[in-house]
């Protein structure tokens with residue numbers, strides 16, 4: 001019997017590779033040349049839209065009936081005022097879709113030489129990401145540039161795709177163009193793809209699709225643990241992480257990094273636990289920010305829960321619902337981190353009364 005989700009995995013990897021190459025070229029062509037101190041986010045916007053167009057086009061050709069939950073929508077680009085940006089996006093998306101890459105590509109997926117799309121097709125592809133999500137059936141998630149702040153700083157960001165069926169993540173692919181292939185060997189360069197299929201394990205590849213390496217979270221204790229956490233204090237309550245570290249006797253400083261590259265580093269053993277607690281502004285976590293990471297960690301032998309110890313619920317719509325935070329870690333430390341998180345939460349509650 002053939003393995004489940006083989007085509008889905010191949011399509012998701014092909015889509016993430018092309019979109020990752022596109023984002024790296026947007027950075028080199030646009031971000032480096034534009035004055036970001038003015039707060040001009042247009043390069044990232046162009047990159048986001050074009051990368052979502054590429055992934056969504058590929059998914060539509062391969063799986064025409066599957067709905068998509070994507071971060072972006074094209075309404076601004078359809079207005080006359082969005083024309084210049086739209087033209088840039090269509091050009092970038094077509095460049096990425098038609099590039100000759102070989103390695104697992106397939107003309108039935110709408111990619112390769114001669115596969116240019118019209119403006120309307122590119123805009124429609126972006127808008128296919130408007131699905132509202134839900135607890136039954138298949139759906140894909142796309143986060144074309146996760147960690148936009150990291151992308152603009154030239155640091156970590158990730159191109160993320162997942163397949164969810166009946167609220168369970170089945171396939172997850174995370175492309176990290178700026179992540180070292182092997183931190184112990186910087187001369188090998190950067191550009192990593194993490195992938196996982198339910199029941200079939202997790203692997204790392206290079207962005208060019210080479211050197212598939214199985215991933216298993218290595219053993220860890222509080223003595224060797226460092227928290228992986230956001231760079232942005234607005235995304236995660238970093239002072240809370242400090243208290244949890246204190247309760248666990250953790251002495252290593254946290255590793256701060258943008259995007260779902262944190263999940264990738266966790267499964268490679270660079271850290272030990274990813275802790276993301278809400279900052280209290282009522283923000284709801286988006287499913288595309290955690291679905292690929294969740295399956296990656298679980299398939300590498302780890303556990304992902306919220307601060308109640310409950311699994312993340314991908315069946316509630318575009319968000320994970322009420323925000324109880326995210327704790328991802330190897331089996332040997334997850335319960336310790338969860339216990340310390342609950343203790344720190346109880347302290348906060350006592351301090352309030």
Ligand SMILES: Nc1ncnc2c1ncn2[C@@H]1O[C@H](COP(=O)(O)O)[C@@H](OP(=O)(O)O)[C@H]1O
Pocket residue numbers: 143145146147148149229230231232234235236257258259260278279281283285286289
């Ligand atoms: N107040 C908030 N709390 C938690 N996450 C938030 C947030 N505001 C934005 N985010 C999410 O945090 C993601 C980045 O996470 P990280 O800090 O781990 O890099 C953003 O993804 P995008 O960059 O794709 O928009 C965005 O979805």
Ligand SMILES: [Mg+2]
Pocket residue numbers: 143145146147288289
């Ligand atoms: Mg994101």
